[in-house]
Amino acid sequence: HSVLTQPSSVSGAPGQRVTMSCTGSNSNIGAGHHVHWYQQFPGKAPQLLIYADNSRPAGVPDRFSGSRSGTSASLAITGLQAEDEADYFCQSYDTSLSTSKVFGTGTKVIV
Amino acid sequence: QVQLAQSGTEVKKPGSSVRVSCQAFGDTFGNDIINWVRQAPGQGLEWMARIIPVLGTLNYADSFQGRLTIGADTFTNSVYMDLTSLTSNDTATYFCARESIADDWLDAWGQGTLVIVSS
Helix, strand or coil, X not given: CCCEECCCEEECCCCCCEEEEEECXXXXXXXXXXXXXXXXXXXXXXXXXXXXXXXXXXXXXXXXXXXXXXXXXXXXXXXXXXXXXXXXXXXXXXXXXXXXXXXXXXXXXXX | CCEEEECCCEEECCCCCEEXXXXXXXXXXCCCEXXXXXXXXCCCEEEEEEEECCCCEEEECHHHCCCEEEEEECCCCEEEEEECCCCHHHCEEEEEEEXXXXXXXXXXXXXXXXXXECX
16 A cells, blocks of 8 residues: 555664655655654554654654655654654655555664 | 544454544534544555545545545534445554644544454
């Protein structure tokens, strides 16, 4: 189902910086559509982490940052903390599909 | 800030149907857009459909056309999702989520409803 590709996992020690990619195509990210990121803990609903490529909702630490370039986007976590261990999903819009939204395959962050 | 509360776990037989409901608290739907997203066990997120309750506007993912119906009850401030002809592939957690009016991010989520399809 996933149109956007993410690495299955990334890992880092506490305090380190980790990044994860979200790779799409010219019909979604490459077409200029914004990318949003969600954080999900086991057994919980996803929560909005980054919206419109690089904006943080109120309450999200500035350790989390996003960027978009070409057909890809990235999420970075600096000063990694144990509580950041979770699954992360990217989301965008695809003009070639009837679906309103497309999600990434998801990345597990291991601290 | 709106909060979304969903109905409880469902266990269904193959070939049957299921209804999952989602009620908003703390605010009315107003011009909100409510989406349905599902997640199979250990898998990623899959967008299913969206509704603008005040307008009755509906959009469905192609993969669910004919099996999925969504609707809203503005008096009870709730939306629902009906999925028919269930198979084991429909075993998943189903989420309702509010879409931002500014763009298409989902800024409030229900807690999720587990639907198990098993004979």
